[in-house]
Amino acid sequence: MTLSPSDIDALRPGEWVTDDVIDFYFKYLKHKYFRNNKKYVYIPVTIANLLTERPVDNSSQHIKDLASDANALDIETQCLKKPRSIRVAFLPIFGDDHWSLLVYRNVKHRPLPEFLHFNSHL
Numbered sequence: 001m002t003l004s005p006s007d008i009d010a011l012r013p014g015e016w017v018t019d020d021v022i023d024f025y026f027k028y029l030k031h032k033y034f035r036n037n038k039k040y041v042y043i044p045v046t047i048a049n050l051l052t053e054r055p056v057d058n059s060s061q062h063i064k065d066l067a068s069d070a071n072a073l074d075i076e077t078q079c080l081k082k083p084r085s086i087r088v089a090f091l092p093i094f095g096d097d098h099w100s101l102l103v104y105r106n107v108k109h110r111p112l113p114e115f116l117h118f119n120s121h122l
Contacts, residue, residue, distance in 0.1 A: 001027055017099065019045040022092050039087035048091040048102075083113070 001024050010018045026042040034040040083089075089104040099120050106113040 019094075022099070026090060026092070039085070041086050041089040043089055043091045045092050045094070048093060 001020075003020060003024055007018050007020045007024070010016060010021055023044050030040070030042050083104070084106060086104065087106055091102040091104070093100050093102050101118040101120075103116040103118070104113060105116060
């Protein structure tokens with residue numbers, strides 16, 4: 001993945017960081033620190049948006065729609081079909097004119113996974 005000149009310009013103070021910059025940075029971290037470790041996952045901005053923009057619905061049709069979306073995921077995000085196999089997943093979220101980071105963490109000694117929310121807006 002490469003960044004365009006407009007992506008580089010977006011790194012200047014006062015500019016909006018682009019989806020591509022965020023994806024690039026997390027792919028860099030994955031390559032540098034977790035290259036062959038499938039338990040640490042970065043969910044690309046496009047997939048995170050797809051997951052977070054859906055209305056909350058517990059109906060069986062909604063679950064089927066999510067499963068259908070999971071079948072269409074690329075190899076990096078296929079792990080969403082088996083969330084208990086993931087140790088840590090990073091989901092970038094854009095809302096209310098700023099970015100935040102949702103981290104899914106599955107720790108062995110805890111009965112349930114947890115979510116941590118890091119908000120860039122103070």
